[in-house]
Amino acid sequence: MKRVQAIIRPDFLEPLKDAVLASQIGGMTVSSVHGCGNQSGWKEYFRGNEVIMNILPKIKCEFVVSDDMVEDVIDIVCRTCRTGQVGDGKIFVSPVEEAVRIRTGERGDSAL
Numbered sequence: 001m002k003r004v005q006a007i008i009r010p011d012f013l014e015p016l017k018d019a020v021l022a023s024q025i026g027g028m029t030v031s032s033v034h035g036c037g038n039q040s041g042w043k044e045y046f047r048g049n050e051v052i053m054n055i056l057p058k059i060k061c062e063f064v065v066s067d068d069m070v071e072d073v074i075d076i077v078c079r080t081c082r083t084g085q086v087g088d089g090k091i092f093v094s095p096v097e098e099a100v101r102i103r104t105g106e107r108g109d110s111a112l
Helices: 010-022 067-081
Strands: 002-008 029-035 042-046 049-053 056-065 089-095
Touching (some): 002 010, 010 029, 010 056, 010 067, 056 067
Antiparallel strands (some): 002 056, 002 089
């Protein structure tokens, strides 16, 4: 099993949600986050001083999927959220040791 974390622009949440629902991916967890990277922010003035605001709002979507679904998730995120501009986001893939469905006690891929 793998966890796929996608950090995307907030305006792409609805299209991504629609694409995920139309696919065979089970579901996703969504968090509102803030961060900085290569995308520059904007300038504001606070008490007469220029301040660079480079902590920008983003959305983090997390998927836990079987190993054979990882490329499908990556393809859906890239196809849905790519503008070609700096700030489109990043995707991180990491291993998941165990998954347990609390309701039934199922473990592993069957818990997804």
